[in-house]
Amino acid sequence: MKTNRILILLSIVVFSINIGNAQKSEKDIKITITNVASNNGTIQIGLYNNEANFLNKTYRSITVKAKEGNVEASFKNVPTGEYAISLYHDADDNKKLNTILGIPTESYGTSNNAKGNFGPPKWEDARFTIKDKEIVQSISL
DSSP states (O other), X not given: OHHXXXXXXXXXXXXXXXXXXXXXXXXXXXXXXXXXXXXXXXXXXXEEOSGGGTTTSXXXXXXXXXXXXXXXXXXXXXXXXXXXXXXXXXXXXXXSOOEETTEESSOEEEGGGOOOSSSOOOHHHHOEEEOSSOEEEEXXX
């Protein structure tokens, strides 16, 4: 009798875990970076998951080798929600966006090709939502 209770309890726990996993939806974000000027350095890509961290603290980041023309990259298994992407061509590969007086001297871009007016792009212009399908972003440098 005690064994049956343990089996039933174990079955409930396993069933609950499977339901929780089924409700958590994860998708991929595929990124095409266009107009890469040279093969020098890398493309530094940051994914942000809220407005407070946008352009300050990445949720996830990846680095890909620069290639003149177009470069492909992707974030795998990203939970549903709101996100934004910021990237730059780190031509000298020093792992930072070079600036003069706060103005970038290396090519950069954001999701939705959002542009800033007298400052960086805004979260509301760069954000996108992952719901029920894979997201594809084309970002021009």
